[in-house]
Amino acid sequence: EVQLVESGGGLVQPGGSLRLSCAASGFTFSSYWMSWVRQAPGKGLEWVANIKQDGSEKYYVDSVKGRFTISRDNAKNSLYLQMNSLRAEDTAVYYCARDGEYSSSCLDYWGQGTLVTVSS
């Protein structure tokens, strides 16, 4: 059974940093692109970043470029999101998600999410 479990969320002050983790199991983690997607309270979904299977390519939404860094450790079946210079508008539930098995145009498995709150 595919499982994605996020951790690392919490309350952080503006300008602070946080590192999110996503533990993957039930599939060959090293074979899939992985993404982070966030959802601000009461709002829609926003793709944040994704990373190629071997970590050689990384892409970000414009609003987090230069502040967030996505990474992965295939030996540990883990995905990470290092978030620096956090702003109030980064407050959201952060989900990790896997590229689709039958089509890379979608995300077929999602974790339960971890809440990040940026506030003083």
Added chain:
Amino acid sequence: EIVLTQSPATLSLSPGERATLSCRASQSVSSYLAWYQQKPGQAPRLLIYDASNRATGIPARFSGSGSGTDFTLTISSLEPEDFAVYYCQQRSNWPLITFGQGTRLEIK
């Protein structure tokens, strides 16, 4: 940047009725469009990928159609558990991903 516009924002229907949700892209996304269902407090669930393919375990009452810029998610006969928020998502400029703003399907 490709923008996805979903309509209506809210759809009020009764169980047993047919639901038709729309997603329009600002430029062609070919068939690289997916639909997700999200219930309160839960992660999104993949329903449809590549415009018209049902994901594993998705009931046959859910169907997707369209290509280019206009897409439709149809739920043929609403069940009580179908009332939720639905999002479309494109990935034609792979690997970047964009979501629509969502349609809330509520019980009338």
